[in-house]
Amino acid sequence: MATTISPHRRSLERQRIRQDWLLLAPQLILFIGLTLVPFAVAFPVLFTDRLSFQDTSVDYIGTANFFRIFNDPSVQAEYFPALWRTIRFVALNYVMVFVFGLTLALLIYEVGFTGWFFTIVYLPMMLSGLATGYIAEMLFSRSTGTVNLMLREWFGITSPIDIKLPEGTTVLLPILIGWRYAGFNVAIFLAGLLSIPTDTIEAARVDGASYWQRLWKVYFPQMIPAFIIATIFCLIGSFGVFDELIALNALSSNNEAKLLSVTFFTYAFQSQRLALGLVLTLQTFLPLVAIAVLLQRLQRRLQY
Amino acid sequence: MVSTTSTSERPAAQATTWTPARKRRLLKALATAFMLAYAIVTLFPFYVLFVRTFVSTKESVNLHLWIPRQEDISLDAEVGNLSVQYNLDLRKVKEDLGIKGYVNPRDSLRKVAEKHKVPLERMQQYFSGFGTFNGWITLLNNPAFWQSLVRTVIVTIVSIVGLCFLSILTGAGLAGLRRRYQMTIYNIYLLQMVIPTIMILIPQFLMVQGMQNLIPSADKPGYTRWAVQLIFLILIFIKGGALSTMVFTSAINQVPSELEESAVLDGASRWQYIWRILFPLLKVPIATVSVIMLPVFWNAFLEPFVYLDTANTTMLPVIANYSGAYAVNYQIIYTGVFVSVMPLLLVYLLLRKLFVRSVMAGAIKG
Numbered sequence: 001m002a003t004t005i006s007p008h009r010r011s012l013e014r015q016r017i018r019q020d021w022l023l024l025a026p027q028l029i030l031f032i033g034l035t036l037v038p039f040a041v042a043f044p045v046l047f048t049d050r051l052s053f054q055d056t057s058v059d060y061i062g063t064a065n066f067f068r069i070f071n072d073p074s075v076q077a078e079y080f081p082a083l084w085r086t087i088r089f090v091a092l093n094y095v096m097v098f099v100f101g102l103t104l105a106l107l108i109y110e111v112g113f114t115g116w117f118f119t120i121v122y123l124p125m126m127l128s129g130l131a132t133g134y135i136a137e138m139l140f141s142r143s144t145g146t147v148n149l150m151l152r153e154w155f156g157i158t159s160p161i162d163i164k165l166p167e168g169t170t171v172l173l174p175i176l177i178g179w180r181y182a183g184f185n186v187a188i189f190l191a192g193l194l195s196i197p198t199d200t201i202e203a204a205r206v207d208g209a210s211y212w213q214r215l216w217k218v219y220f221p222q223m224i225p226a227f228i229i230a231t232i233f234c235l236i237g238s239f240g241v242f243d244e245l246i247a248l249n250a251l252s253s254n255n256e257a258k259l260l261s262v263t264f265f266t267y268a269f270q271s272q273r274l275a276l277g278l279v280l281t282l283q284t285f286l287p288l289v290a291i292a293v294l295l296q297r298l299q300r301r302l303q304y
Numbered sequence: 305m306v307s308t309t310s311t312s313e314r315p316a317a318q319a320t321t322w323t324p325a326r327k328r329r330l331l332k333a334l335a336t337a338f339m340l341a342y343a344i345v346t347l348f349p350f351y352v353l354f355v356r357t358f359v360s361t362k363e364s365v366n367l368h369l370w371i372p373r374q375e376d377i378s379l380d381a382e383v384g385n386l387s388v389q390y391n392l393d394l395r396k397v398k399e400d401l402g403i404k405g406y407v408n409p410r411d412s413l414r415k416v417a418e419k420h421k422v423p424l425e426r427m428q429q430y431f432s433g434f435g436t437f438n439g440w441i442t443l444l445n446n447p448a449f450w451q452s453l454v455r456t457v458i459v460t461i462v463s464i465v466g467l468c469f470l471s472i473l474t475g476a477g478l479a480g481l482r483r484r485y486q487m488t489i490y491n492i493y494l495l496q497m498v499i500p501t502i503m504i505l506i507p508q509f510l511m512v513q514g515m516q517n518l519i520p521s522a523d524k525p526g527y528t529r530w531a532v533q534l535i536f537l538i539l540i541f542i543k544g545g546a547l548s549t550m551v552f553t554s555a556i557n558q559v560p561s562e563l564e565e566s567a568v569l570d571g572a573s574r575w576q577y578i579w580r581i582l583f584p585l586l587k588v589p590i591a592t593v594s595v596i597m598l599p600v601f602w603n604a605f606l607e608p609f610v611y612l613d614t615a616n617t618t619m620l621p622v623i624a625n626y627s628g629a630y631a632v633n634y635q636i637i638y639t640g641v642f643v644s645v646m647p648l649l650l651v652y653l654l655l656r657k658l659f660v661r662s663v664m665a666g667a668i669k670g
Contacts, residue, residue, distance in 0.1 A: 017483070019477075019574050020477045020478075020483075020485075020486070021477070021485075022477075023473045023474070023476050023477035023574075023578075024473070024474055024477035024478070024489060026470055026473060027470040027471065027473065027474045027542075027543065027544045028474070028489060028492075030470070030539055030542065030543040030544065031492070031493065031496075031543045031544050031545075032492070033543075034508060034511075034512075034539065034540055034543045035495070035496065035499065035504060035508075035543065036492075036495075037511065038504065038507035038508040038510065038511045039504075039507050041507060041510060041511040041514070042506065042507035042510050042511070045510065053509065053510065053513055104342075107335060107338070107339070110335070111332065111335045111336075111339075114339070115656070115657070115660060116343075117339050117342075117343070118660050119653075119656045119659075119660060120342070120343045120346050120347070121342070121346070122652075122659065122660070122663060123346060123347075123350075123649070123652065124346060125599060126599050126603075126645060126648045126649050126652050127603070127645055128599075128602075128603030128604075128605060128620055128641075128644065128645070129603070129605060130603075130605045130620050130623070130624060130641070131603070131641045131644065131645055134634075134637055134638065134641050135349050135353065135641070137634070138349075138352060138353065138356055138634070138638060139349060139352065143365055144364040144365055144634070146352045146356070146367065146368075146369075149365075149366070149367035150367060152367075153367045179346070183663070184663075187663045187664055187666070187667035188667050190664070190667065191664065191667040191668045194668070195668075232497060232498065233497075236497070236498055236499070236500050237500075239500050240500030240501045240502045240503065242501070242502055242605075242606050243605040243606060243620075246605070246609075246624060247624070249627065261500075261502040264502060264506070265502065265505075268506045268509075269610070274506070277506060278506050278507070281502070281503055281506060282503075285499075285500055285503040288500070289498050289499060289500075289503070292497075292498035293495075293498055296494060296497065296498060
């Protein structure tokens, strides 16, 4: 190959590569500097007893931090309840991706794309996570929640739904988050549906397949890339959920809203256990990131 | 929710005596009814949020689906209680009513008026509607809130412009994805999608704090420190990620290469080609990235909460700060949430066509 390329072409080629790197450099330096380098900077901290960001008397303690999750009851007492709450929360969030996103996407696909309806479905995406948490409080707070007050005034139901109960955070919040991200997930699923060649759908229809059969035999198998994308976003987003929980007082009084993200945050920023918090964060999230990377690879292989 | 699509399909399978046209009309009607119901359910929380900005903490135990009648403060209310429950700013009250000297927080308003020779009517007038408009009064009288609004606007606009600028360069450098380094860099950007924010936060803060400490006079409160903090926040926002890289790379890839060749023949450098010829062709991807990232930057809470001092923060941390340690005045918080979401909703409704188109374009790229 190389022998057939003239020296002039080769110098042009080299010039182009140099230009590519110049174009790529500004954002790449920022991205690597703020996404990957931090892990390198934080790596030595994992093996120390560093208490806080301001801590100056830091000692090397080996790999002790890595075993605290297995042999320190005080850590276990905080970590495992939070882990359990988080898993419940993530599982329900994942259900809501389909309850809201897939259902509405199928509806829009069958009825035909109507601008006003998608505008409405996407509207809650304008809310912040914090606002979502406060809206949960506003609607479902025990004595002042509007929905509870409506139930009491109109139907005489006096046992209210309570956002601060264990079921509150892990059941009501996923419903609200499902509602908030409905437009986002509809867009993903609708893009998946629109990528299905219409002749496969027509063929199934001509062969007399019921809607249910069409759904499982024609639509879903061809939507797998969309399912994978939605799964990645839901998995990463709900394990990292934070703002909504802050609105529900997770940092102060509401223990039921203390999911893993809040636990790690308090370890690092409030309760003087920075190094331990860092280790727990990595122990929890690295397997998750690995799964997400595999899913991402799979999705890209299916799509191209 | 789930049942609607399945029920809307079930008659199609069972009622075989129906003509297809009648079936289709019925299904269409059912679907429209469901869509209307969903629209009402979606708009309801926004409406309640608006109403609740006028419902004081005291009134919040009663159901209000419309702005309640004006609620005044009883003159027998204790000043101390008012500061806790209504975030009453005693300094401002004293200034407005011309009261000098010490005001005992255990005194009622009536007693304060007597002690400091303020006419009772004046007192009554001053506190008229204080319950109903407490959220608005407190929030709009708080200079910190206005400053945070300005910061939010600046950070959002600079971040969107910066992100598009840098991502166009990245897209131009990656377009084609023919060489190995291009593929590697593309994959590095895709990593952003799989790293949870909270996982990166602690290491990132550790590093950013270390870097900020290297800058002289950034360790104590002052304009240098605040400027440095805002710059780092913007850098975190514009560092790029999966969406911006995918959208710009594929858009630039679709531009025919003859365009660049002819530009080069005419003596244009690559930089000139990117900004004179390519840039005007990138309206759609720029809109896509801006429209998807606008709510993300505007609504960011965790990053400003961690990286910015309380005196230097954006809107959402200011609102969250109102949930104090003792009594939470939710009226102020709801007002704050309402004010924070309003500008975004207006932009969204004005540009809804652009939003819908861009979101769908972004989803298809993903």
